[in-house]
Amino acid sequence: KTGQQQQTLAMTGENDPFQRGLQALFKAYFYKEPDGNRLLDEEVLEVLAEDLEMVPQLLLWDEFWGEFRQAVDPKRAKKGRISFDDFKKGLRRVAVLEFQKKRYRNAYLSFDQRFAALCEFLEARDVEAVRKRCTRAEQIMARKAAAAAPVQRKEEVVREEREEEQETFDQRVERKLQERKLQQQEEKRLAALAKEEEEALAQAQQSSPEADVSTRSSSGGSATRHHHHHHHH
Known part of the structure; x- marks a missing residue:
């Protein structure tokens, strides 16, 4: 087996930080229904793709969704459900598509590293830390639950x-x-x-005209002075 394959196999261990990180992401973003199944919601998945900086930087949403969807078990997809295995396969398909698109160098090789780094960044051992990053997903689900409620x-x-x-x-x-x-x-x-x-x-x-006149020319002197002026002219 090549080193790459062994490395990939080593990463499937349940306690591997990479696996724990992916599980934490999966649990935080995909709403758990009463029957224990996780809901595959396009809007939530798009939020996740944006949070992982895969959309729209590397792929358009349609490309991401088209590729991811093919990894989900058809029976589950029909019911709008997703398993952790579907999730992992879906992300791998998307990583390969990124590489084929050559949107940036070494996309395929960096896939595991990128996720490992992301999981560390999220302190993925603590699901709550991931949850804090996923409030948008939770808001969407809450809104949809409210809309579906009686x-x-x-x-x-x-x-x-x-x-x-x-x-x-x-x-x-x-x-x-x-x-x-x-x-x-x-x-x-x-x-x-x-x-x-x-x-x-x-x-x-209303008061008498005389009173009116007297109020208007109360300063009688000035009136006579006026006459004086006329005299001089």
Whole structure:
């Protein structure tokens, strides 16, 4: 056997960091159904491919999916399920495709190294560490689970969310009402002022013409001075 094959065989040991890393990734990304099977979800797989920097840097999603899918057992694929073995085979196929595409040098040789490095980076012995990297996958599954749930359940969730928001919503309403109140008070005040001025003016016009004249030329002196000027001209 060649060194390469022996190296690959050595890597199939359950306790090998590479294997543990792959298992941790598999468990973290692929949702476990009540019957123990893992769900093969395209959207989740695409997230995984992006997280591994295989898509879109090295392959387009369609290429990745087209190649990966062929490694999944057809019966399982039909049910939208995936096994760990399918997962490993799928990634190997993708690695070979990368190499054939020659998107970057030594893609095939670097496949194991790349995963070994990734697993170390994720501290793969700790599945939780991997989980932290997989929140997007979990969000997708949560969203899909909620969408698939009976309508009544959805309404409950919406009600709960509304109740959580309720406080801030009420506060917001309260603030708007206060602002509105203050605005109305200000408008009233201005309207009252305008009315007062109008009434004062109306009052002045209603009073006798003489009074009106006297108010206009209260400084009689200036009026006579004006006449003086005319005189000189």
